[in-house]
Amino acid sequence: MADSLADLQRAVEAFAAERDWSQFHTPKNLSMGIAIEAAELMEHFLWSSGAESAQPDAARKAMIAQEMGDVLIYLVRLSEVLDIDLVAAAIDKLAVNREKYPVEKARGRATKYLDLE
Numbered sequence: 369m370a371d372s373l374a375d376l377q378r379a380v381e382a383f384a385a386e387r388d389w390s391q392f393h394t395p396k397n398l399s400m401g402i403a404i405e406a407a408e409l410m411e412h413f414l415w416s417s418g419a420e421s422a423q424p425d426a427a428r429k430a431m432i433a434q435e436m437g438d439v440l441i442y443l444v445r446l447s448e449v450l451d452i453d454l455v456a457a458a459i460d461k462l463a464v465n466r467e468k469y470p471v472e473k474a475r476g477r478a479t480k481y482l483d484l485e
Contacts, residue, residue, distance in 0.1 A: 373444070373455060380444050398446040405442060409435035 370376040384390055412432050413421045424432060447454040468481035477484070 376440075377444050377448055380441055381448060384445065393445055393449055395446060395450055398442055398449060401442040402439060402446065405435060405438040409439060 370379055384393060409432065412424070412428060412435065444454065446452075447457070469484070473484040474481075
């Protein structure tokens with residue numbers, strides 16, 4: 369079991385290498401894989417209310433976890449192929465979002481940053 373993002377990156381890289389899949393792991397293909405798997409994740413919530421989506425039964429929750437794993441695997445692989453530090457990218461993006469969504473304007477609001485007053 370991977371205990372860290374670095375462990376997961378090594379496991380994903382080994383998985384791809386064992387199957388000689390690196391030749392197919394272009395940024396284009398990996399980004400498309402992320403979008404496809406994200407759509408499969410969304411499918412589990414389609415037509416459910418907000419309350420229903422927050423309380424999936426055990427079987428659905430297991431399927432959701434599988435799709436989340438797929439999204440993360442593709443994202444980790446893409447970060448490796450493009451040599452992007454995924455944690456640093458997320459931290460940088462969080463800093464950008466802090467600027468876009470200051471607490472005093474955004475707290476308790478689901479408003480796009482362009483529309484915050």
